[in-house]
Amino acid sequence: MVVLSVAAAAVLGAAGVAGLANYPPIPKDLTTPVQQRLAFHANNAVAVGWSTYEKQNMSCVEYGFSATALNKKACANTSVTYPTSRTWSNFVVLTDLAAGTDYYYKIVSGNSSVGTFKSALVAGDMEPFNATVMADLGVYGENGYTVSSKAKRDLSPAVSPELNHTTIAALAATIDEYDFVIHPGDFAYADDWYYNTDNVLDEKNVYEAILENFYDQLASIAANKPYMTGPGNHEAVCVEDGTIDHMCPNGQKNFTDYMQRFGRAVPTTFVSQSKNKTAVQLAQKAAGLALPPMWYSFEYGMAHIVMFNTETDFFNAPDTHGSYDLDVGPFGSKKQQINFLEADLASVDRSVTPWLIVAGHRPWYSTGGYGNQCFACQNAFEEIFYKYGVDAAMFGHVHNAQRFMPMYNNKTDSAGLNNPKAALPLVMGGPGNIEGLSAIGSNLTGNVFAYNASQTYARLQFMSKQKLGVQFFRSNDSSLLDSSVLYKEHDVAFVVQ
Numbered sequence: 001m002v003v004l005s006v007a008a009a010a011v012l013g014a015a016g017v018a019g020l021a022n023y024p025p026i027p028k029d030l031t032t033p034v035q036q037r038l039a040f041h042a043n044n045a046v047a048v049g050w051s052t053y054e055k056q057n058m059s060c061v062e063y064g065f066s067a068t069a070l071n072k073k074a075c076a077n078t079s080v081t082y083p084t085s086r087t088w089s090n091f092v093v094l095t096d097l098a099a100g101t102d103y104y105y106k107i108v109s110g111n112s113s114v115g116t117f118k119s120a121l122v123a124g125d126m127e128p129f130n131a132t133v134m135a136d137l138g139v140y141g142e143n144g145y146t147v148s149s150k151a152k153r154d155l156s157p158a159v160s161p162e163l164n165h166t167t168i169a170a171l172a173a174t175i176d177e178y179d180f181v182i183h184p185g186d187f188a189y190a191d192d193w194y195y196n197t198d199n200v201l202d203e204k205n206v207y208e209a210i211l212e213n214f215y216d217q218l219a220s221i222a223a224n225k226p227y228m229t230g231p232g233n234h235e236a237v238c239v240e241d242g243t244i245d246h247m248c249p250n251g252q253k254n255f256t257d258y259m260q261r262f263g264r265a266v267p268t269t270f271v272s273q274s275k276n277k278t279a280v281q282l283a284q285k286a287a288g289l290a291l292p293p294m295w296y297s298f299e300y301g302m303a304h305i306v307m308f309n310t311e312t313d314f315f316n317a318p319d320t321h322g323s324y325d326l327d328v329g330p331f332g333s334k335k336q337q338i339n340f341l342e343a344d345l346a347s348v349d350r351s352v353t354p355w356l357i358v359a360g361h362r363p364w365y366s367t368g369g370y371g372n373q374c375f376a377c378q379n380a381f382e383e384i385f386y387k388y389g390v391d392a393a394m395f396g397h398v399h400n401a402q403r404f405m406p407m408y409n410n411k412t413d414s415a416g417l418n419n420p421k422a423a424l425p426l427v428m429g430g431p432g433n434i435e436g437l438s439a440i441g442s443n444l445t446g447n448v449f450a451y452n453a454s455q456t457y458a459r460l461q462f463m464s465k466q467k468l469g470v471q472f473f474r475s476n477d478s479s480l481l482d483s484s485v486l487y488k489e490h491d492v493a494f495v496v497q
């Protein structure tokens, strides 16, 4: 974290010095969709989200099984914006989709093209698949950065993916090798606008320009692959400094952009496919307690995946009044997130979805470096994850790649990767952002792999009911850095330990 200069603090919210913010150009046709993003929305539904530079009275998407037969149409009238934004956020839910099927879709506009996506495999389908996982991916471009730590690079802000954002380029190059993306927090790094001193006189616009550029860049992935998000500290406020964040302009506080962008797209929970009535009821209860995009769950073939929130909504939550104290949240009622996790995890029928995976932003197992270990998070979540036999827990926040042995109570599980009871912790925070990569540090308790020499992303390879591959890749050449396989018996339908 960087302490803001007095000068920077004095101009929070400042707007007016023409030309400092490198906004992308506004298209002539104001119905042009930008910043497209897909998400699994329910068992048989995918949400299509996008932004426009004018309010849409009606937002519609046509879809079908081929590019020339877009014979279904879904619409919504919920084009929304917030005070500092130039864009309106639109989203439409495509329902009644066949499972695991390739669809074509077109956002209805004077200026749009046909895209594709694959709907979710039905829960219980044991077909192997891959998911890409990473957190802490920042913008590339004039108001942002990425390739080398803190270096400002002067390219047009409309950077296409094959250019120099190495991780987005790698994900674009390997797009046929995974079905969806899991990104637990820290997008764009708009709140790091002041790293570039040129930005200081135009905070309000630069913050928004970074968001617009980042989500334009990300659309090369997110318009084609469901992009499942969780909150990170960099979504919280316009500046990550608990003493001055109250000066942020309205619209740049309390996760506003994140809530508006993803809140209506991601699901609450999926309807349970278990034959056990108690499990079905628990899943319904969890649906009522879910608060997307802060905490929710979804299912894909052999996996039940839970996105949880390490920023707000638990005792000593860092961004509320814990270590960061950013005056954000809470979003739910008292204990709502914890009660959601209890109900959701208890509902998971491993004979339907053998793999139970969780993803949150801050790790408690980490070798050190920036942000280090979140023990308030460990206190809030570890016990409940252990109780219900979570298989793997994915994190970011620390800007490098780390794999541990399965851990519980600060100790390695003696079974190692061979049917452990404890969850396998992974840190996937190395795809690149303005803050640069983090030092590996010196706490090697349980650590078996750590890499910070270059940008990275990870892949979960769901191989079978009993085998989960975990691979870390270097972004600049997609070379494999680390590969392991977690073996789990998965012979108990409802794990309680």
Ligand SMILES: *[C@@H]1O[C@H](CO)[C@@H](O)[C@H](O)[C@H]1NC(C)=O
Residues within 6 Å of the ligand: 027, 028, 029, 030, 032, 111
């Ligand atoms: C149409 O959209 C493309 C980007 O998809 C943009 O470059 C172009 O300017 C738009 N055209 C008009 C007329 O708005």
Ligand SMILES: *[C@@H]1O[C@H](CO)[C@@H](O)[C@H](O)[C@H]1NC(C)=O
Residues within 6 Å of the ligand: 057
């Ligand atoms: C949207 O509705 C408003 C108010 O009814 C109307 O003035 C405007 O022309 C409409 N815009 C479009 C693009 O249809």
Ligand SMILES: *[C@@H]1O[C@H](CO)[C@@H](O)[C@H](O)[C@H]1NC(C)=O
Residues within 6 Å of the ligand: 077
């Ligand atoms: C939006 O659509 C809903 C349901 O389709 C309808 O009840 C509502 O009146 C509409 N709102 C506006 C502002 O058109």
Ligand SMILES: *[C@@H]1O[C@H](CO)[C@@H](O)[C@H](O)[C@H]1NC(C)=O
Residues within 6 Å of the ligand: 129, 130, 176, 177, 178, 459, 461, 471
């Ligand atoms: C899934 O990932 C594995 C390991 O990285 C790779 O060998 C395989 O080709 C991927 N599957 C698909 C469908 O691309």
Ligand SMILES: *[C@@H]1O[C@H](CO)[C@@H](O)[C@H](O)[C@H]1NC(C)=O
Residues within 6 Å of the ligand: 276, 277, 278, 279, 282, 346, 347, 348, 493, 494
């Ligand atoms: C049904 O599910 C509940 C938890 O959801 C579990 O406690 C119970 O053992 C299950 N019953 C059977 C017969 O598996």
Ligand SMILES: *[C@@H]1O[C@H](CO)[C@@H](O)[C@H](O)[C@H]1NC(C)=O
Residues within 6 Å of the ligand: 254, 327, 328, 329, 330, 331, 332
């Ligand atoms: C942030 O937003 C949530 C949800 O709207 C609200 O409950 C909470 O009070 C807000 N927190 C602050 C500090 O404004």
Ligand SMILES: *[C@@H]1O[C@H](CO)[C@@H](O)[C@H](O)[C@H]1NC(C)=O
Residues within 6 Å of the ligand: 375, 378, 409, 410
């Ligand atoms: C793990 O270690 C940390 C730091 O020493 C400590 O604060 C925490 O209570 C420990 N957690 C458990 C579950 O033992």
Ligand SMILES: *[C@@H]1O[C@H](CO)[C@@H](O)[C@H](O)[C@H]1NC(C)=O
Residues within 6 Å of the ligand: 364, 365, 366, 373, 410, 411, 443, 444, 445
């Ligand atoms: C190192 O990490 C372990 C496991 O989380 C923790 O128990 C221990 O307290 C940490 N040690 C230091 C010196 O931070």
Ligand SMILES: *[C@@H]1O[C@H](CO)[C@@H](O)[C@H](O)[C@H]1NC(C)=O
Residues within 6 Å of the ligand: 437, 438, 439, 440, 441, 442, 452, 453
């Ligand atoms: C990587 O970690 C090592 C060990 O902690 C540290 O010395 C080095 O500076 C780090 N490199 C980067 C790029 O952060």
Ligand SMILES: *[C@@H]1O[C@H](CO)[C@@H](O)[C@H](O)[C@H]1NC(C)=O
Residues within 6 Å of the ligand: 453, 454, 474, 476, 477
């Ligand atoms: C990728 O990064 C690594 C580590 O910095 C470097 O050794 C390697 O040469 C780079 N590869 C390419 C193709 O740039």
Ligand SMILES: CC(=O)N[C@H]1CO[C@H](CO)[C@@H](O)[C@@H]1O
Residues within 6 Å of the ligand: 162, 163, 164
């Ligand atoms: C399009 C572009 O600017 N590509 C550059 C990406 O970065 C590499 C290494 O710095 C350059 O060689 C490319 O020209």
